[in-house]
Each structure stands twice: as structure tokens, then as C-alpha cells.
């Protein structure tokens with residue numbers, strides 16, 4: 457049995473550190489705010505090379521709060537890639553703006569820069585590129601387009617802790633960046649957690665206030681905010697895990713390289729592309745094949761778990777039918793039937809990757825594939 461994700465295996469490798477960190481939080485009653493959250497914010501800002509980090513309750517809140525802090529005109533359009541988790545677009549609507557979907561590129565699956573330029577109208581106020589699967593979006597181009605159209609840029613880095621665009625860590629390249637610490641992310645808490653990062657002092661101060669009831673001091677509130685705080689136990693868990701993150705990230709990169717070596721001659725699969733300017737941190741290792749469902753079933757029969765991220769591209773969801781997005785030409789729509797996420801994470805060994813790759817090659821050797829299944 458090869459698991460897609462195994463958080464228990466990871467826990468047992470760092471159990472001593474985790475148990476004592478959680479115990480320390482309880483001993484000091486630092487449940488909300490306090491030392492552990494403060495330490496986390498400083499360490500994570502350092503890790504991502506950002507001036508400010510504000511811990512919040514989850515990644516979705518982080519996007520909503522970042523949008524609110526920017527004070528964009530009410531009802532303005534915000535461009536979001538068609539292939540992402542719904543949180544990205546949901547946060548746009550929740551904060552009173554209109555979602556406009558943009559296609560993803562054919563190479564690394566992040567937002568298509570050419571389609572982005574097409575989707576801009578006089579009502580566009582911002583774009584939220586997603587560093588999807590752990591691969592950075594093409595930030596220089598995105599920022600160039602955004603600046604010449606008076607748009608803000610929020611980097612959805614929920615899947616891209618430690619990823620780099622031209623040697624810069626993601627999150628602080630645009631105006632603001634957001635991260636999620638959902639347990640399955642590359643850096644995951646033991647519950648929900650999220651963070652906003654930025655180099656802008658005023659935006660950082662605004663986000664911190666929005667996330668904490670708009671308060672200046674305990675019972676003095678400058679405006680109505682909300683309650684979205686990272687708690688002490690999650691911060692303490694993240695502080696422990698951050699010490700291992702670089703090693704775990706390098707391991708993901710090495711496992712991905714092994715998949716690549718094993719599978720590169722298979723003409724029925726498109727392997728993930730890592731651009732020359734990117735540090736891809738492989739939150740997900742996503743291949744494409746026209747025999748996706750059959751391959752997934754065959755791997756499952758052999759005890760290998762896989763996933764699909766995401767099986768229904770956002771514009772095809774019932775939730776977004778009202779937008780009437782023209783989807784016929786979109787890569788994101790063509791790909792949602794072909795993408796397959798193979799097991800990836802620090803719970804795996806090189807032998808596991810060889811085993812999975814061998815099963816995939818066997819599948820294509822035995823399957824009655826035709827020329828139209830090849831790329």
C-alpha cells in the first residue's frame with residue numbers, strides 16, 4: 457500500500473519535538489496570540505523573505521483579508537486562474553468583488569499571461585496568480601501587466617512554501633502573498649492555519665487589525681474587523697515543522713526527479729514541467745494522460761493512491777455557472793479530464809517512486825493504447 461499522504465508517518469518521525477511544543481503552549485496558556493504565534497510570524501517572514509507575516513485562521517481567510525486590506529473599489533473584477541481550489545475565487549466573491557476566470561498555460565499549469573492580458577477590463581482591480589502545485593507563476597510578466605493596468609497582485613502561495621521565482625521566495629513578489637497551513641500542505645498545522653505576507657507596512661498593519669476585530673487596543677476598535685487568528689498550538693506545531701521544511705522540500709524535489717527519470721520515455725504521459733527560472737516544490741506531482749481514469753483505477757487496484765487536482769475546473773462548477781465563462785478554448789477545461797496527481801511527500805522513499813513508476817509503465821505496456829493516446 458502506498459499512500460497519497462501520510463501525516464501519521466511524519467508525526468512519528470518528529471513526535472518528541474511536537475509533543476513537547478504542544479505541552480509548552482498548554483503550560484503557558486498561550487492559546488491565542490502570545491509567544492508561539494509571535495515566534496512563528498518572525499520565523500515564517502524570514503523563511504519566505506518577507507518583511508511582515510500575519511498569522512490568520514486559514515488560507516481562505518488570508519485571501520479575503522488581503523483583498524479587504526487593499527480597499528479595492530466595491531464590485532470590481534478580480535482575475536483568478538480557472539484551475540485552482542475554489543478558495544481562491546470564493547474569497548473574491550465573499551469580499552464583494554466579481555470573479556473573472558483566466559486560463560492556465562499548457563506548460564506548468566499556472567495562469568496564462570497572454571490570457572490574463574485579454575481578460576482585463578476598465579473594472580479590473582487585481583489578479584490572484586496561484587503558484588499551483590508548488591510551481592511559481594511567471595511573476596515578472598504578471599507584475600508588468602498589472603502595473604500598466606493599475607491592478608494589485610496577490611500571490612496565492614497556499615501550495616508553494618519555499619518555492620522560488622528567479623531565486624526569490626514566492627509571496628513577497630506581488631503586493632501581498634497568502635499561505636495555507638491546512639494539514640496536507642507542504643507546511644501543515646494540526647488543524648487550520650494561514651498567513652498573509654507583505655513588504656508593505658501599512659497593508660500589514662491593516663491586515664492585522666482586520667483579523668483581530670479592527671482593534672487598536674483591547675476594547676478600542678477603529679473599525680469592524682473579524683476574528684481570524686492563528687492559535688498558539690498551531691503556531692507551535694508550525695515552529696517545529698519549519699525546522700524540517702527545507703529537508704522535506706529537498707526530498708520532494710529529489711522524488712520528482714526520480715519520477716522524471718523513470719517516466720520520461722513514456723509517450724502516453726505528459727510530465728510536469730519545471731521552468732528554468734523556477735524552484736518547483738512539488739506540493740503535487742501532476743501528470744497528464746488521456747487514459748487517466750483507467751490508470752488511476754489500475755494503480756488503486758495495486759494499492760497505490762492517487763488524487764485529481766482538480767477534477768472540475770472552476771468555471772465548470774455549478775457555483776460559477778452564473779458567470780457564463782467562455783470555456784471552449786480553455787486548456788484548464790481540456791486538462792481536468794487528463795490530470796492525475798501521483799503520491800508525493802516526505803513519507804515516500806525512492807523505492808516507492810520506482811514501484812509506482814513501474815506500475816505506470818506496466819499499465820501502458822499492457823493497455824491497448826492507440827496513437828491518439830500519445831502526446
Ligand SMILES: *Cc1c(COP(=O)(O)O)cnc(C)c1O
Nearest residue numbers: 514515516541543614636637638
Ligand atoms: C489550500 C488552498 C487554499 C485555502 O487554504 P485553507 O487553509 O484550506 O483555507 C487556497 N488556495 C489554494 C490554491 C489552496 O490549495
